[in-house]
Amino acid sequence: MESLPKDPILEFNDNTFKYMRKEYKFEKNEDMNAAIDAFEDWIAKQNHFTKKKYPRDYLERLIILQKGSVERAKTHMEKLCTLRTLLPQFFEHYDVKKDCIPFINGAYTHSFLPKLTSDHHRVYLAKMNNVKMSSSLFMKMYIMCIINAEYIKAHDYSNGIIDIVDLRDINVLDIIKEINLVEFRQLVTIAMDGFGFRVKGIHMLTSSSTIDMLTKIMKQMFSAKIGDRIFVHRTMESLCEVVPKDVLPVEYGGTQESLQVTHDKWIDVLSSKEFVEFIQVMNQGRTNESLRLNDTVKEQYMGIAGTFRTLSVD
Structure with missing residues (x-):
């Protein structure tokens, strides 16, 4: 992105885009583009991902959200796709x-x-x-x-x-x-x-x-x-x-x-037609566990569907 597009509801400070890019060492567009390229290459290699294509500005926001770390952005994408698979009841509605x-x-x-x-x-x-x-x-x-x-x-x-x-x-x-x-x-x-x-x-x-x-x-x-x-x-x-x-x-x-x-x-x-269609597409981003090569993330959430650590409430 060269700048932040106008949003129908979210506002930004005049310096938000430049500040965030500078804060996470992406003042040069080519540096951000290289980070997004690396993110896209990684996604393409994940055999267990059911969705491989994402808008580049979406991936940029994931990187910024994770303080400029492509590795952290990868981790959260991996976990979100896994959670959509393990907890589908949270992702079955769109409107x-x-x-x-x-x-x-x-x-x-x-x-x-x-x-x-x-x-x-x-x-x-x-x-x-x-x-x-x-x-x-x-x-x-x-x-x-x-x-x-x-x-x-x-x-x-x-x-x-x-x-x-x-x-x-x-x-x-x-x-x-x-x-x-x-x-x-x-x-x-x-x-x-x-x-x-x-x-x-x-x-x-x-x-x-x-x-x-x-x-x-x-x-x-x-x-x-x-x-x-x-x-x-x-x-x-x-x-x-x-x-x-x-x-x-x-x-x-x-x-x-x-x-x-x-x-x-x-x-x-x-509820807009555009966003409902967008979220339907995004919710296709899940995992095919039979194709997963590394079970670390899956094992981390195996108990998420019904158990959690003991709570203490006096």
């Missing part, structure tokens, strides 16, 4: 208006916020609404998140993600009672190992006394590094101390349009 929204029915409002921070971080904000929760509802939410993540992976050019979860309108204990921990762990694995998202922080907004129990569960789902980046904010003022106001929606003390407005825009973008 959020048809497959997710009718079931979620206002349970939560979420958005990757359009504006980047000055450090080129993308903020993801999810507000849990006061509705009856269930494990099946959570699963629909996970699928919607994955569809959204596919878009981010294909279109964003950021330097990491800041997650905000607003739990003020829901009983945190209801989440703990209804959430299927196996499915939640699978979602975390897809996001971190498959998509390779670099999480700068997870900020939960609530005054609930039960939040410590949920935090303990979450810290056991993530790596120790990410676990140390999970924070609880009792007030909006506390949140605004770590997340810039010029990025946040107006109802969160910010200057941007409301979360509901950006949520609705995302629904339209993710």
